[in-house]
Amino acid sequence: MKKWISLVALILVVSIFVPLKPASANTSFSDVGTTHRAQAEIYYLVQGGIVGGVSSTQFVPDKHVTRGEAAAMIGRALGLNGERLETKFSDVSSSNFASGYIKQMVEKGIISGYPDGTFKPYTTLTRGQMAVLMNRAFNYGANTVSVASSTLMDKGIAQGMSDGTFGQELTIKRGDFAVFLARGVNTKFRTVQTETFEQTMYVNTNDLYFRVGPNTSYPWMLKLQKGQEVKYSYAVGEWSVIKVDDLVGFVHNSYIQLQKPSTTIPTPPTGGTLSDLTVIIDPGHGGTDPGGSGNGFVEKNVVLNVANHMNSYFAKTSIKSYMTRTSDTYITLPFRTEFAARYKGDAFVSLHTNALNGTANGQESFYYAQTASTNPYVKESRALAIYSQNRMQETWNLTNRGVNPFGYGNFHVLRENTMPATLVEMGFIDSPKDITYIKSETERQKMGKALFLATLDYFYHYKGRQDVLPLYKQFGATPSKRLH
């Protein structure tokens, strides 16, 4: 099994870092030739899967853009998931191709419908609507059509009409929309250069691909190394536009940070018989995502503290452990699972506290119980969740909400993982009862130790690792009963 874990992890790493040659790379539309006014912009967006033809040979650049199409194209540029979803609009059912984009963009405040509860996905988009949409999608700050349109003109994204107006009631053709969108994404297509690259940031990983567009379908130009200085300008969804030397390109937000990272990679103790085991500790939330809060405490800080305690126990053994974040920084969910795959974890534990308006209390552990193409380690994940729940209960005298499978455990860090994974809710941060433990540094240290021991229990009982036995002794503990 171990061999297979490594193989899966390896495949995942390779697929993240090797630029995929998109199927669209050789796309050629008979109606967008080398002399077409929007040729460069259309093929740039096609390369990243942001726009597509109406067929494999036709783009139909003169067709008008509908509101639904605009939502889908902007949504793809921002890297949103295109899965179809129910929406609140009476005329956008989950069978509508753009329903997922529309729903997510409404939630992000980028797009809105009409007062009568409709979205009108098949109505053609006006230039005024486009200006407001682009402003919200790229965070230019404007909310009115007049400010939004002058912002686009100032940035060299759109031009006015020959009569001096913006033509806000006019409709837009697909070719022209592609030009505006490509300019929004990539400053090299703009008619004037107003973006500055002044914010110094640092790469926090090795061999980071610096790409020509905001997703992994785009080819890369350079590999960046940990600690390397870059100049940041703006973001497109979860991707940052940065300058390296004189090249402008894209990296995922997770891989650059304001503080210069330490370039010495901590080397875990080696040589012990357990050094083939790796545990990934995932403190939930962080940075701009605080998680839940209550009783004057914030989840992101509490879980990082418990994670540090858990990690410090592993640091005293030859089992390797890595934390997905070690400071109060925002990291995405995909970053967490990619990180775990890269460090080839044998177990993944995501730490959280719960919240429900002060009305609930107790502890709960989750695992992902669907097989299919996502995390295949169902039995292992269940065992890890069981041993985690057991140790949490043993440590803090809180209500037992049980070990719960998918349906309930459909979290990205469980579902998209490539190793046995559990997500633990250590207690309710807004509960008057649970907070008596959560707020105490001594209790958090006990919880860190509990989750450390739970991982040992999993290795001992499920993986049959007799060689973890001395560790229990080292920390004054004994193995749990066999529970899975």
Ligand SMILES: [Zn+2]
């Ligand atoms: Zn949480």
